[in-house]
Amino acid sequence: MGDNPLPISINMFSSASKVKGQGVGSAYEELIRLLKTHLSNEITVRINKYSKSDISHYHTIDPTFYLSTFSKKRGVKVGYVHFLPETIEGSLKIPQPFRGIFYKYIIAFYKRMDRIVVVNPTFIPKLETYGISKDKITYIPNFVRKDEFGEYDNKKRLETRAKLNIQDQFTILGIGQVQERKGVKDFIKLAENNPDMLFIWAGGFSFGRLTDGYADLKKVVDNPPANLRFTGIVDRDQLADYYNAADLFLLPSFNELFPMSVLEAFSCGTPVMLRDLDLYHSIIEGYYIKTDGYDQMDQELKELKNDPDRMAQMKAISLSASDRYSEDHLTEIWLKYYSSLVK
Missing domain, CATH: 3.40.50.2000 (Glycogen Phosphorylase B;)
Incomplete structure (x- = not known):
């Protein structure tokens, strides 16, 4: 000192x-x-x-x-x-x-x-x-800390998927408040157009009716498509289960600061796909799959589902990103x- x-x-x-x-x-x-x-x-x-x-x-x-x-x-x-x-x-x-x-x-x-x-x-x-x-x-x-957000071995991962009632579908996870800014409407649309995949959004209406777009989003949250689950707010100590159970973490936000969820996904070794925002370039450039909007997200999901080599590569990239933070x-x-x- x-x-x-x-x-x-x-x-x-x-x-x-x-x-x-x-x-x-x-x-x-x-x-x-x-x-x-x-x-x-x-x-x-x-x-x-x-x-x-x-x-x-x-x-x-x-x-x-x-x-x-x-x-x-x-x-x-x-x-x-x-x-x-x-x-x-x-x-x-x-x-x-x-x-x-x-x-x-x-x-x-x-x-x-x-x-x-x-x-x-x-x-x-x-x-x-x-x-x-x-x-x-x-x-x-x-x-984020590794002892809270770490990568599961294959056995624990499969047990976690069974516990969360995830079958053998390609599983996409989104995390955050349910609000317009987070791009939840694109997440919903992706689920509707990819019925063979499972989409899980972990998060809720932290600010209730004050949330932008509350009325529209609440309708879907209450009655989602069969392959889309809204968990509501998940306790922090249970989030690692969701990151590890998912095949891909997708954050379609239009506006972010420094999303903790992305760092948590990296730390668990989960491949990350984002709507490419300028502010990501100075902090996590090269560590995520870039998309410019809904159409590209949809196309990437369809390709990634059938490309285990690229998924393995993105997993390794996530883990290397986690060392920086x-x-x-x-x-x-x-x-x-x-x-x-x-x-």
Whole structure:
């Protein structure tokens, strides 16, 4: 630690765990566990406490947290940017004028911070356009741990498929909130047009009726085609079963930040197919099957189903990607970052 003989005290501020089935909560819980497990000698962590600290790290933008930023006790204020106004479009249905007010509040919150951490480097120029200096911003990716999301051997995989009532169909898994932004409608259409394959969407309506496209999607969720299953929100400790049971992970999202689900799929050795978004290029380029929309997804699925060699190749690629976003690697990065703030 050099200049810092005492542990660094960090107050973490978050309400992300209150809403189940969203990636912000997963990323937050992983970071807390990493710090407590690997860096307990170097860093002391308190959760949602307003005591004096070296660093206050804000994971969500609650109004009570915003008010706390005016206290002298907060130390260095770090904001974790998981979303911007433009990335909320297609997730939540907020009528005007409240939407405009909410978007202004998001940026006002970020501007209260001394430092910003982004989970995706494409956010840096966007934050600059809102008047936040590039010098304040650091990119630190999400990560997942192998002991929670690991690859099953063939015997365990077959047992898991039997437990989840998956026969010998080619099985495609999607994970995330059921909402327009996630491309769920394309997922449904793929299921309708590929009756010989099994499609499973693990996730639910985390924000209920506020979800964009709720009425249309709810009809299909309540009465899906025979080869499409909606599981509802799945507990995090059961997700590895789904990744390992599936042949392919497909995320047809139109808009993402740094999807935890993709990292979890990599970690389980599940081949990954994505709608190709610009923001993926700087973080996971070369590790996934690119598609530009529904037609290409449909064509790729039909080809992959009959190409075990390519599937094996994509599995190996997923496993190599998971090393980049491992817990050990990110432990070093976070320690270096927090230490630099208190020097």
